[in-house]
Amino acid sequence: MKAKYSSPQQFFRQRRMRLTVVLVILLLIYFGSVLLVNFNTFSSLAQIPAGLVWLFKTFIPNQHTTTYLGPIFYQLWRTLIVSISSTICAALLSLIFAVLGAKTTSPNRVLQLTVRFGASLLRNIPVVAWAMILLFSFKQSDFTGFLALFFMTLGYLTRAFTETIEDLDTEKLHALQAVGANYFQCVFCGVLPEAASTMTSWVLYMIENNIRDATLVGILTGTGIGFLFNQYFKSIRYDAAGLIVLLIAALVIVLELTSTQIRRAIA
Incomplete structure (x- = not known):
């Protein structure tokens, strides 16, 4: 200055x-x-x-709204399953790609750049765009919603896991290499145990995020709680639509509290 x-x-x-x-x-x-x-x-x-x-x-539920609880809970459960399954599947692949794409663990520069480019491409396409693109091939189905959430989550978690691995202290990794540990031993004994806590937090965060995104995706794919909300809204059953909004908010809050407890337990 x-x-x-x-x-x-x-x-x-x-x-x-x-x-x-x-x-x-x-x-x-x-x-x-x-x-x-x-x-x-x-x-x-x-x-x-x-x-x-x-x-x-208009959107406050009333006594008549309780008649809609059956189909609402059923579709909410389907949405929850799609969100969790897509996140878990994406997390498993993201872990592999992150190890291959991180500077400290990547076998070569070309593979590292390829993984990073692919992750950036996947995560920069909005989940709504993924749903609209996949609709042409897989039509309106739960599988379309699953794939839309999967591809977006894959790109996001790959980037997050890659940065997590690169932020780790490399002394333990160097020590393992010094005593003759091979590539897989360095990854499984030196990298993944250190990064497990942070990676788990990212997975829990993406489950919460995908619950919210799955509602919007369901409107496009004609499945889940999003489709049911759209159906009630268009048929001017605003009380039922309002109940869906309240239940989604309650579910997200419960998941957030649960994930917070899990993060504290593994910290």
């Missing part, structure tokens, strides 16, 4: 100036977008309270 700025006051003045410029640019972009789409900001904000009142009045 001494070489570039003559005083601390000049340094902070320059930072305030840059922040002001960024804010002005963002405001210009916002107002330009508003003009292009003819969006009235103030009237829209004024309608929010009335919209929230209508939402809470």
Whole structure:
């Protein structure tokens, strides 16, 4: 800072100036977008309270809603199974790819770059796009939803596992190599035991995330709790649709609390 700025006051003045410029640019972009789409900001904000009142009045379950519990719980269970199974299958493959793609464990540079490119490609395609692409080949089915979640999770976990392995202390790995351990012994005895806790946390996080994504995927694939929500919503059975939203939220909270306890146990 001494070489570039003559005083601390000049340094902070320059930072305030840059922040002001960024804010002005963002405001210009916002107002330009508003003009292009003819969006009235103030009237829209004024309608929010009335919209929230209508939402809470319409989507609150009532006594009649209990008649929908059977099919709702059945579809919620199917969605949970698809989410967990796709995550577990993706995690197993991601573990293999991560070992091959990490700088510290990759057998060669070409394989490392190939794995990294593939993981980036898979995870940067949204799960909704995966579902729409796979619909052409596998039609509306649970398997389509499974594959959509699987491919997105595979890319995400491969990248997360790769970074986890690279962040590990390499002293244990070097020690195993020094005593003559082969490649597989170094991986299974030096890398995976150290990374197991962090990797498990990533898997639990993806299960929680996939439960939420599976609802949206189900609307496209015509399966699971997403399809049932869409069906109730379109048939103006808002009380049943509201019950589905509450049950999904409750399920995600239960999974989050459970995963938190598991993380604490393995930490």
